[in-house]
Amino acid sequence: QKEVEQNSGPLSVPEGAIASLNCTYSDRGSQSFFWYRQYSGKSPELIMSIYSNGDKEDGRFTAQLNKASQYVSLLIRDSQPSDSATYLCAVNYSGGYQKVTFGIGTKLQVIP
Amino acid sequence: DAGITQSPRHKVTETGTPVTLRCHQTENHRYMYWYRQDPGHGLRLIHYSYGVKDTDKGEVSDGYSVSRSKTEDFLLTLESATSSQTSVYFCAISEYGRLDTQYFGPGTRLTVL
Numbered sequence: 055q056k057e058v059e060q061n062s063g064p065l066s067v068p069e070g071a072i073a074s075l076n077c078t079y080s081d082r083g084s085q086s087f088f089w090y091r092q093y094s095g096k097s098p099e100l101i102m103s104i105y106s107n108g109d110k111e112d113g114r115f116t117a118q119l120n121k122a123s124q125y126v127s128l129l130i131r132d133s134q135p136s137d138s139a140t141y142l143c144a145v146n147y148s149g150g151y152q153k154v155t156f157g158i159g160t161k162l163q164v165i166p
Numbered sequence: 167d168a169g170i171t172q173s174p175r176h177k178v179t180e181t182g183t184p185v186t187l188r189c190h191q192t193e194n195h196r197y198m199y200w201y202r203q204d205p206g207h208g209l210r211l212i213h214y215s216y217g218v219k220d221t222d223k224g225e226v227s228d229g230y231s232v233s234r235s236k237t238e239d240f241l242l243t244l245e246s247a248t249s250s251q252t253s254v255y256f257c258a259i260s261e262y263g264r265l266d267t268q269y270f271g272p273g274t275r276l277t278v279l
Contacts (some may be wrong), residue, residue, distance in 0.1 A: 058208065088265050097256055097270035098209065144265060145212065151263045152224070156208030 056081045056147045060157035068165050073130040077143030080124070086146035087119055087126045092164065093139045102128060111132050131166045169193045170271035172257050178277045185244040187274050189257030191237075197260040198223075198267070199241040200232065202253040209256065216238055216263065247278045 075089075079128045083107040086105055090098040104110045104117040104126065110153040116129040126145075130137055169192035174224050179185050189198060200212040201224075211224030213232040219262055221232050229251060231243045260268040 075225065090190070094195065097273050100268065103266045120206050146265060152211065152214055152222070154265060155213065158206060
C-alpha cells in the first residue's frame with residue numbers, strides 16, 4: 055500500500071506570514087509530486103508540481119522535495135486570507151501515470 | 167472547470183438502487199477519470215479511461231462500472247448502491263494522462279440512505 059501522510063490541521067497562520075505544509079510518502083520509487091488547493095465545497099486545483107530534489111518557486115508558492123527523506127513540502131509566502139483552503143499532496147509512484155496516491159489534505163486558515 | 171460538467175450535482179438515493187453519474191467534457195481530451203473523496207481519505211481513483219471503449223480499474227473499483235462510448239462522455243454506474251458509496255465523486259480529464267495536465271469537474275455529492 056503506497057501511503058502519503060499529511061497532518062489534517064487546521065494550520066493557522068497570521069496574514070503575511072509563511073505557511074509551511076508538509077507531506078511524507080512511502081514509495082522510494084516515486085517520481086512526481088503535486089500540490090493541489092481545494093476550497094470548501096469545490097474541486098481540487100493543481101498549484102504546483104515538482105519532479106527533482108530541491109526547490110521550485112512559482113510566485114508566492116515554493117515546493118520543496120527531498121527524495122532521500124521522502125518528504126515534500128509547500129511554502130506559501132505572504133499568506134493571504136484567500137489562501138485559506140485545504141492543500142492536498144499527491145504522489146505519482148512507480149508503475150505509470152495512473153499510479154497516484156493523494157494525502158488527506160491539510161486545512162490552512164490564514165487569520166486577518 | 168476547464169470544460170467539464172458533471173450531472174447530477176447532488177443525488178439522494180436508497181440502498182440497492184442503480185445510480186449513474188455522468189461526466190461530459192468539451193476539451194476533446196483522451197483521458198478521463200472518476201475519483202471519490204471521503205473524510206479521512208485522500209482522493210481515490212475508481213476507474214479511468216484512456217480512449218473510447220478503453221477503461222481500466224483504479225484503487226477502489228469494486229461496486230462500480232464505467233462506460234465510454236464517446237470521447238466527451240464518461241459514465242460511472244453503481245449497480246446496486248450501498249451506504250459505503252456515499253461520497254463526493256469527481257470526474258477529471260487529462261490531455262496526456264499526467265497529473266500536471268489533469269483538471270477536475272465540479273463534483274457530484276451522492277448520498278445513499
